[in-house]
Amino acid sequence: MTVADRQIHLSFSVHLTGSHPAGWLHPTTEDGSDVSIRSYRHLANLAEHGLFDLFFIADTPALRIDSLDVWSRYPLFTNVLEPLTCLAALAGSTERIGLGGTATTSFNEPYNVARQFASLDHISDGRAAWNVVTSANNYAARNFGHAALPPHAERYSRAQEFVRLVLKLWDTWEDDAFVYDRQEVRFYDPAKLHPIHHEGKHFRLDGGLNIQRTPQGRPVIIQAGASDAGKELAAETADLVFGSGTNLEKARAYYADLKSRMARYGRSAEELKVLAGVSVTVGESEQEAIDKVETLKALLHPAVATQRLGMDLETDLSDLPYDAPIPEDRIPKSANLHTAYFAEIVRMIREEKLTLRQVAQRYSRGSAGIRGTPKQVCDQLEEWFHGGAADGFMFSLPIQPAGLEDVVRLVVPELQRRGLFRKEYKGATLRDHLGLARPPGPGRRALAAE
Numbered sequence: 504m505t506v507a508d509r510q511i512h513l514s515f516s517v518h519l520t521g522s523h524p525a526g527w528l529h530p531t532t533e534d535g536s537d538v539s540i541r542s543y544r545h546l547a548n549l550a551e552h553g554l555f556d557l558f559f560i561a562d563t564p565a566l567r568i569d570s571l572d573v574w575s576r577y578p579l580f581t582n583v584l585e586p587l588t589c590l591a592a593l594a595g596s597t598e599r600i601g602l603g604g605t606a607t608t609s610f611n612e613p614y615n616v617a618r619q620f621a622s623l624d625h626i627s628d629g630r631a632a633w634n635v636v637t638s639a640n641n642y643a644a645r646n647f648g649h650a651a652l653p654p655h656a657e658r659y660s661r662a663q664e665f666v667r668l669v670l671k672l673w674d675t676w677e678d679d680a681f682v683y684d685r686q687e688v689r690f691y692d693p694a695k696l697h698p699i700h701h702e703g704k705h706f707r708l709d710g711g712l713n714i715q716r717t718p719q720g721r722p723v724i725i726q727a728g729a730s731d732a733g734k735e736l737a738a739e740t741a742d743l744v745f746g747s748g749t750n751l752e753k754a755r756a757y758y759a760d761l762k763s764r765m766a767r768y769g770r771s772a773e774e775l776k777v778l779a780g781v782s783v784t785v786g787e788s789e790q791e792a793i794d795k796v797e798t799l800k801a802l803l804h805p806a807v808a809t810q811r812l813g814m815d816l817e818t819d820l821s822d823l824p825y826d827a828p829i830p831e832d833r834i835p836k837s838a839n840l841h842t843a844y845f846a847e848i849v850r851m852i853r854e855e856k857l858t859l860r861q862v863a864q865r866y867s868r869g870s871a872g873i874r875g876t877p878k879q880v881c882d883q884l885e886e887w888f889h890g891g892a893a894d895g896f897m898f899s900l901p902i903q904p905a906g907l908e909d910v911v912r913l914v915v916p917e918l919q920r921r922g923l924f925r926k927e928y929k930g931a932t933l934r935d936h937l938g939l940a941r942p943p944g945p946g947r948r949a950l951a952a953e
C-alpha cells in the first residue's frame with residue numbers, strides 16, 4: 504500500500520445515554536434505551552451502514568453506592584448491558600462491522616476471557632475484539648473482594664501475564680486440528696494440540712482452550728492505557744490502541760512513542776493501528792455545531808460536573824466554589840487511576856487558571872473535542888491522520904443515536920469524497936478492515952517430544 508492509498512479507520516464508542524454526562528437529559532435521548540438490545544442494534548446497524556471498522560462497548564464492572572445525591576444524576580455505567588452478552592446478540596444482526604468490548608484483567612481469569620472472546624470470534628465469523636484494561640476505579644475492586652485497586656504497577660504486572668496467557672490459550676490448536684475423520688475414528692489430530700503448562704507470578708494453568716482456533720486466528724486485541732506501563736503492554740501485544748492525546752502535538756508524541764516501542768518486541772509499526780479518541784459534534788453550519796455543544800454545557804448539573812472532575816483528579820472538590828479557580832494545592836501528588844485524564848485536568852488548572860465550572864465544562868476524558876461543519880471536522884481529522892498522530896479515530900459522540908446519525912450522514916460522505924475512507928467493506932473480518940494480517944498458528948508438534 505502506498506502512502507496515498509492509506510485510509511482512515513473508524514471506531515464508534517457506544518453509550519446509549521451519550522458520551523456527555525448530560526447526554527441523557529437531551530430531548531432526543533430515549534428513556535430506557537440503556538438496556539434495550541433494540542437500541543444497541545439500531546446503533547450497530549447505523550455504524551455498519553457508515554462502514555465503520557468497529558463498534559465498541561466500554562465497561563466497568565461496578566456500581567457506585569456512595570454520594571447517591573450526585574451519582575443518581577449521572578449515568579456512568581449505572582444501567583448497561585454486559586458487553587460480551589450484548590455483542591453476541593449483535594453478531595446476529597450485523598454482518599461486517601467489528602464488535603469490540605472491554606474485559607478487565609484485574610478481576611477476571613485468563614481462561615474465561617480467552618474462551619468468551621474466542622466464542623465471539625466464531626459467532627461473528629471473525630469480528631471480535633477484546634479491549635484489555637486494568638480497571639481504574641475502586642468501586643470495581645470492592646465487588647471482587649478488595650478494599651481498593653492494587654497499585655498501578657501491580658495491575659500492569661498481572662495484565663502482562665494475563666494477556667500473554669490468553670494469547671497462548673488462543674493458540675491451543677493449529678488451524679486444521681479438527682479432522683472429523685470417521686474412517687480412523689479421530690475427532691482431532693493430537694499432534695495439532697498444544698497443551699499449556701503455565702506457572703507464573705499471578706496465574707497457574709495446566710490445560711488448553713476447548714474451542715478451535717478462531718476465524719481471525721485470534722481476536723483483535725485493543726488497549727487504551729496511556730501510562731508507560733500501558734504503552735509497553737500495547738507495544739508488545741495490541742493490534743489496536745485508542746489514543747488519548749487531547750491536541751495534535753500530544754497525539755503525535757503518543758503515536759511516535761508507542762510505535763517506537765514495538766521494535767523491542769520484534770514487531771513493525773504497521774502491526775498496530777492507533778485510533779485517536781475524538782469527541783465529535785457536527786452541524787450543517789458552524790453555529791449549529793456550537794449550539795449543540797452549548798446546549799449540553801447548560802444541561803450539565805454542577806454537582807455532577809464537580810464529582811466527575813474530582814473522580815479523575817482523585818480528590819474531593821465538592822467544597823469548592825463553582826465559579827472560582829481550583830487552588831493548585833488541591834492537586835494530589837500522583838495518580839493511581841487514569842493517568843492521562845489526571846494529567847489533562849492538572850494542565851488546565853496549572854496553565855489556564857480556569858474556574859471549576861470552566862474546567863468541568865471543557866474536560867473531555869482524554870478525547871480531543873472537534874466541532875463544526877462536515878468540512879471543518881474532516882479538515883481536523885485529515886490533519887491528524889496525515890500529521891503522524893493517528894491511523895484513524897475512535898468517535899465518542901455526546902448524544903446518541905442523533906450524534907451517530909449526523910456523523911454517518913455528514914462526516915462519512917465527506918471523508919469518502921476526499922478518498923480518505925472506504926466506500927464499501929472489502930474483507931470479511933475485523934483484521935481485514937484494519938489491514939492486519941491473520942496471525943500464523945502454532946507449528947505442528949512432534950508428539951514423541953512431549
Ligand SMILES: Cc1cc2nc3c(=O)[nH]c(=O)nc-3n(C[C@H](O)[C@H](O)[C@H](O)COP(=O)(O)O)c2cc1C
Binds near residue numbers: 562635636639727728
Ligand atoms: C477510548 C478509550 C476507551 C476506554 N475504555 C475503557 C473501559 O471500557 N474500561 C476501563 O476500565 N477503562 C477504559 N479506558 C481507560 C484505559 O484503558 C486505562 O485502563 C486507563 O487509562 C488506565 O491505564 P493507564 O494508567 O495506563 O492510562 C479507556 C480509555 C480510552 C481512551
